[in-house]
Amino acid sequence: MLEIRNLHATVEGREILNGIDLIVRPGEVHAIMGPNGSGKSTLANVIAGREGYIVTEGEITFDGKNLLEMAPETRACEGLFLAFQYPVEIPGVANLYFLKAAVNAVRKYRGEPSVDAMDFWELIHQRMDLVKMDESMLKRSVNEGFSGGEKKRNEVFQMAVLQPRFAVMDETDSGLDIDALKVVADGVNALRSPERGFLVITHYQRLLDYIVPDQVHVLFNGRIVRSGGKELALELEEQGYALYNEEPGRARRAAA
Amino acid sequence: MTDNAQTLENLAASDYKYGFVTDIEQETVPPGLDEAVVRLISAKKDEPEWLLAWRLEAYRHWLTQQEPEWAHVHYPKIDYQALSYYSAPKKKGDGPKSLDEIDPELRRTYEKLGIPLAEQAILAGVAVDAVFDSVSVATSYKGKLAELGIIFCSFSEAVREHPELVRQYLGSVVPYRDNYFATLNSAVFSDGSFVYIPPGVRCPMELSTYFRINASNTGQFERTLIIADEGAYVSYLEGCTAPMRDENQLHAAVVELVALDNATIKYSTVQNWYPGDKDGKGGIYNFVTKRGLCKGDDSKISWTQVETGSAITWKYPSCILRGENSVGEFYSVAITRDYQQADTGTKMIHIGKNTRSTIVSKGISSGHGQNAYRGLVKILPTAENARNHSQCDSLLMGDQCGAHTFPYLQVQNPTAQVEHEASTSKISEDQVFYCKQRGIGAEDAVSLIVNGFCKEVFKELPMEFAVEAQKLIELKLEGSVG
Numbered sequence: 001m002l003e004i005r006n007l008h009a010t011v012e013g014r015e016i017l018n019g020i021d022l023i024v025r026p027g028e029v030h031a032i033m034g035p036n037g038s039g040k041s042t043l044a045n046v047i048a049g050r051e052g053y054i055v056t057e058g059e060i061t062f063d064g065k066n067l068l069e070m071a072p073e074t075r076a077c078e079g080l081f082l083a084f085q086y087p088v089e090i091p092g093v094a095n096l097y098f099l100k101a102a103v104n105a106v107r108k109y110r111g112e113p114s115v116d117a118m119d120f121w122e123l124i125h126q127r128m129d130l131v132k133m134d135e136s137m138l139k140r141s142v143n144e145g146f147s148g149g150e151k152k153r154n155e156v157f158q159m160a161v162l163q164p165r166f167a168v169m170d171e172t173d174s175g176l177d178i179d180a181l182k183v184v185a186d187g188v189n190a191l192r193s194p195e196r197g198f199l200v201i202t203h204y205q206r207l208l209d210y211i212v213p214d215q216v217h218v219l220f221n222g223r224i225v226r227s228g229g230k231e232l233a234l235e236l237e238e239q240g241y242a243l244y245n246e247e248p249g250r251a252r253r254a255a256a
Numbered sequence: 257m258t259d260n261a262q263t264l265e266n267l268a269a270s271d272y273k274y275g276f277v278t279d280i281e282q283e284t285v286p287p288g289l290d291e292a293v294v295r296l297i298s299a300k301k302d303e304p305e306w307l308l309a310w311r312l313e314a315y316r317h318w319l320t321q322q323e324p325e326w327a328h329v330h331y332p333k334i335d336y337q338a339l340s341y342y343s344a345p346k347k348k349g350d351g352p353k354s355l356d357e358i359d360p361e362l363r364r365t366y367e368k369l370g371i372p373l374a375e376q377a378i379l380a381g382v383a384v385d386a387v388f389d390s391v392s393v394a395t396s397y398k399g400k401l402a403e404l405g406i407i408f409c410s411f412s413e414a415v416r417e418h419p420e421l422v423r424q425y426l427g428s429v430v431p432y433r434d435n436y437f438a439t440l441n442s443a444v445f446s447d448g449s450f451v452y453i454p455p456g457v458r459c460p461m462e463l464s465t466y467f468r469i470n471a472s473n474t475g476q477f478e479r480t481l482i483i484a485d486e487g488a489y490v491s492y493l494e495g496c497t498a499p500m501r502d503e504n505q506l507h508a509a510v511v512e513l514v515a516l517d518n519a520t521i522k523y524s525t526v527q528n529w530y531p532g533d534k535d536g537k538g539g540i541y542n543f544v545t546k547r548g549l550c551k552g553d554d555s556k557i558s559w560t561q562v563e564t565g566s567a568i569t570w571k572y573p574s575c576i577l578r579g580e581n582s583v584g585e586f587y588s589v590a591i592t593r594d595y596q597q598a599d600t601g602t603k604m605i606h607i608g609k610n611t612r613s614t615i616v617s618k619g620i621s622s623g624h625g626q627n628a629y630r631g632l633v634k635i636l637p638t639a640e641n642a643r644n645h646s647q648c649d650s651l652l653m654g655d656q657c658g659a660h661t662f663p664y665l666q667v668q669n670p671t672a673q674v675e676h677e678a679s680t681s682k683i684s685e686d687q688v689f690y691c692k693q694r695g696i697g698a699e700d701a702v703s704l705i706v707n708g709f710c711k712e713v714f715k716e717l718p719m720e721f722a723v724e725a726q727k728l729i730e731l732k733l734e735g736s737v738g
Contacts, residue, residue: 048693051685076695084693088686092708101704102694109695141708158694 001026001197002047002067002166007058009046016042018222019058024166027194031208032201033233034219035241040201041085043219044170047199048082049075062166076102077109079165083155083172090142095154096124098142099161106162127160131187149180156187163191168199173207185210205237285342291315294443297342301412304419307426314432314442321436327599328628328660329568331541334506341444341477406459407452411479414450421452425483429512429549429576437508437570438545441477445510448479453488453519462718463492478509484519486552491522493721507566509544517552517579524717525573526725528565534594534623539567546573550582553608558585560716562725563598564732572630574603577611577639584613587713589725591732592625592657601631601662606639606672615646618710621657622733628660635672642672650680651709653702653733703730 002024009017016039024030034040045053047060049072060067067075090098104114128135131153143151152172159167169188173181188198188211200211208216208230216232217224220241226232285293294315298308323334401408407418414422432442453459484490494511507529513521523546532539542565548557559573575584586602604613619627627650635642650659661678683705691701707714707726714722 050689071697072689072692073695073697076693082693084690088684088690090687090690090705090708092711093704098691098694098704101696101700102691105695105697105700162694 001063002199003059003061004047005059007043007046007060008056009042010054010056011042011052015056016222017046020219020222020224022217022224024197024199026165026197027192028214029192029198029200029211031211031213031216031233032199032219033203033205033216033236036203038219039222040203040219041170042222044082044085044168044199044201047075047168048072048080073105074109076164077106081159081162081164081167083152083159083167083169085170085172085174087143087146087151087155089144089146091144093142094139095142096138099124099158102158102162123161127157130160130190131157132183133157148175149177152176152184153180153187156184160187160191165195166197166199167191168201170201171203172200173202173204181207182210205233208233285340287340288337289315289339289341289444293341297444297446300342301415303415306423307415310427310432311443314439315444317433318436318439318443321439323436327570327630328626328662329570329597329599331568331597334541336440339506342446401459401461404457404460405454406457407450408463409450411445411448411450411481414481418450418452421483422450422481425481425512425514427512429514429547430510430545435545437543438510441479441508441510441545445477445479448481448509450480451482451490451492453484453490455485456487457485458488459490462720463490476507478507480509480511481514482512482521482523483514484516484521484555486516487518488516489520491718492524493718494523494525495527505539505541507540507542507544509546511544511546511573513546513548513557515548515550515552515555515557515579515582518554519552520556520558521548522558523548523560523573524721525559525561525563526721526728527561527563527569528728530567531565531594531596532567539596540565541568541570542566543568543570546571547576547603548574548584549576550579550584550608550611552582553579554581555579556583556585558583558587558716559602560585560587560713561589561600562713562717562728563588563590563600564728566598567596569596569598569600571600572602574605575613576605576607577613577642578607579611580608581610581612582608583611585716586613586615586617586631587716588617589620589710589713589729590618590627591620591622591729592627593621593623593732595624597626599628599630601629603632604634604644606633606635606642606644608638609640610642611639612643613645615644615648616712617646617648618713619648619650619659620653620706620709621650621659622653623657625657626660627658628662630662630664632664632666633674633676634666635669635674637668639669640671642669642674644672644674646674646676647712648676648678649709650678651706652680652682699734703733706733 004020004022007017007020008015020043032040032043042053046055049070055068062078062080070078100120103120107115133153143154146154155172172184176184185207200213213230216228216230218226218236285296291312294311295308298311398408430438432439451463482490482492513523515521529540529542530538550557557575561573563569569590573586577584584604588600590598590600592598601617602615604615606613615631617629619629621627629648631646633644633646646663648661652659659680663676665674667674683702687705688698688701691704692698696704706729710729714725717725
């Protein structure tokens with residue numbers, strides 16, 4: 001469903017992604033691991049279409065469509081979701097209102113009428129249970145004054161409501177205590193389905209104890225240097241990323 | 257600029273093409289202002305002697321005054337002798353005959369704002385015969401109000417029917433000597449609204465929801481007087497979200513509110529006068545004096561304004577908190593785009609004990625817009641335990657616009673507690689991208705974020721107005737996203 005071929009991308013003129021090839025099929029969960037500065041978040045942002053992330057070579061297709069030609073909102077309407085590493089606050093906009101605007105934007109794109117208020121309310125409540133979210137969070141402004149854990153939980157909640165076909169989780173585990181991590185992982189696992197794909201980006205193996213991936217890729221200096229099954233994550237946990245350090249990397253030097 | 261923003265500009269400009277060119281039936285005094293003109297206005301309205309005397313005193317005082325220049329706005333000097341100060345009510349037949357004759361662009365905007373058909377007709381200046389229905393609706397509500405002893409009529413009618421009330425309160429909050437524009441208004445005011453709520457009566461409806469027509473023909477020097485007697489409550493709505501046609505460039509209105517013991521007046525404004533074209537040509541100068549007097553103990557006056565139109569806005573709805581425990585509130589959203597300029601804010605004058613005031617001001621600037629908040633909080637020596645909280649937030653869109661804050665504090669009583677918070681922010685790319693990633697396009701994202709920014713003010717508006725205001729903000733922001 002998501003195919004990345006020979007992807008090169010620059011940020012502020014520096015090459016961060018250096019020829020990535022990756023294929024995720026429906027129903028699969030792929031994990032991307034790698035040290036800081038290896039290009040993990042850049043990959044997430046390029047997939048989502050963030051401004052300032054320039055693709056210089058290669059392609060990404062989503063169900064056969066050229067993703068790189070689409071505006072970020074079109075990608076979202078096509079069913080692509082990014083769980084942000086640092087979700088922003090939008091003061092004065094209630095979480096519930098924001099979600100409704102998002103759901104309706106997607107429906108409009110598909111040529112469907114706006115969501116029925118009762119149906120929406122039912123969906124919201126069902127999904128709230130999934131991430132053990134308190135109803136009071138619906139009325140609060142989007143992410144405003146949320147703790148780190150609440151923000152991440154809110155990302156998973158939005159994903160559960162929007163029901164994308166493909167989700168990229170950008171270090172969703174960072175800053176979470178073990179209880180919050182379990183809640184987030186439970187939410188993701190509940191959404192796993194034969195039609196849905198996931199790309200889980202993480203620095204630590206810990207998350208993958210709870211979200212068990214089909215494949216693990218090691219990203220280093222903007223390139224996937226190794227791929228394997230879930231046992232690769234454990235190996236990395238033991239040996240660290242030092243093993244991959246022997247090749248002097250352009251990205252690392254640029255970041256220094 | 258998007259088509260829609262263009263539409264808004266076009267339709268505002270197109271108002272003028274219906275042209276109030278000299279009509280033989282229309283009685284207009286030649287341009288210029290002298291005592292004879294003031295006498296003529298008074299005579300045309302068949303006013304009592306005391307009112308003429310008041311106008312003349314105002315006129316003579318005006319001659320000694322200089323136009324103020326302290327506001328953060330710039331405009332060419334106004335030639336007051338080039339203006340015409342009296343125009344008889346327009347006869348039917350000089351406007352379009354029906355809505356079918358209205359510019360389709362204008363109608364599309366009305367529809368977008370959800371303005372009912374009958375009101376669209378009035379706003380567009382369709383001859384009154386064609387909108388008979390809405391006039392009769394207005395009349396039936398008037399009957400209901402009369403049963404409660406509420407007086408709601410034009411200012412001229414009040415002068416005829418209730419001279420004792422007008423004489424008692426006219427100028428009691430905004431004296432004719434108050435400021436240059438208020439003085440001018442006192443000399444030549446044309447008409448406006450008058451409201452009196454008797455003791456203990458709670459006005460059962462938002463006044464002027466069904467009467468927006470009342471205000472549509474009152475001309476450039478409007479005068480409004482609202483009195484809430486002991487224990488009375490009234491919510492008054494002024495203005496309209498739809499761009500109104502108007503041939504006058506200078507608007508100098510005066511609004512006076514008086515709240516007696518335990519009375520509450522809530523005054524909400526949505527202002528969308530013609531702002532000029534995108535290059536800053538034309539547009540209304542809106543120089544308004546609005547002030548409320550909390551005369552009685554435990555009284556409350558609350559101003560809410562959404563200022564989106566006019567080339568220049570110069571407006572400081574204020575509260576004089578004389579009664580003990582009285583409360584003053586000011587909630588404001590001001591948007592400037594293209595070359596609009598706004599210098600707006602409030603004055604809270606604490607005189608009585610335990611008086612409280614709240615100021616929430618939200619300024620949004622885009623294009624070359626200039627937006628200034630100017631506010632005074634004054635605690636007099638008599639105001640034991642006075643409290644004020646002020647919050648002024650500015651939102652900038654683009655790098656050509658400006659936001660300015662001029663807070664003045666004068667505290668003369670050591671028991672006072674005064675807080676002032678101010679912030680200036682930009683809509684962040686991160687916020688917009690976050691919305692986009694959830695499927696919400698750039699323009700919708702910006703209006704979502706801006707509406708969030710304004711929420712504290714919008715929640716003070718009556719429900720129906722709040723919805724209109726939100727739509728209006730969306731229209732105003734169209735095309736302002738790069």
